[in-house]
Amino acid sequence: MRKSLWLLILMVTACGAQSAPEAPTATAPPTATVRAPASPTPSAGATVLPTQAASQPTAQATGRPTPVASALVESTTPNGDRVLGRTDAPITITDYSDFL
């Protein structure tokens, strides 16, 4: 009887040690919470996005979410030109450029 009791105590102790593992560390990058919608809004042909994000320090570097400095409207014309800004803006600057 005493042997059985000791065996039971040993088993309970062993199970207790296994049932309390350390909580896993979250690995998801914090920037996920500050992303604008990734897809353009089909009905409006436009999406609002943080255009300054690329030049801001990343969340991975700072450990904080990337601040969104401003939101600008990105859209596409019927002939496929990429547009930044209000589609009814009174002035249009068409930029013919190479990325190199």
Added chain:
Amino acid sequence: MLETEPKLKESYVKTGRVKLVFRHILDFGEPSLFASQAAECAGDQGAFWAMHGLLYQRQDAVWTADAALFKGWAKDDLHIDADAFAGCLTSSKYKSKVEAQYAAARASGVRIRPTFDINGKRVQGAISFDEFRKILDALP
């Protein structure tokens, strides 16, 4: 435009007075074509202008960029679906579009990079923000 464009965005685009339109020039062959396609593929996910900014900021890397490099930018800097972006890029989905834009620009007389049409008035070569401001503020 690397220095001028952020000022234009801040002072004129954000206020609703100006909209920017981009048309591709491909004066440097394959590297130009590949970079333009990367921008267009980012545009599929609402990040054309963000990629546009990165391409200018990291111009030295663009000369020898491959799909893996741009995919890394898509994932780590733009935080868009990198697999979808890479699929777009390797499919050459936008090759004919950017080539057509280049051909149309040449046909319209564009010979200097950058060239700007500001409400129909052509300005050739890079100009400072102050020069932009004089032109823009004179428009109704």
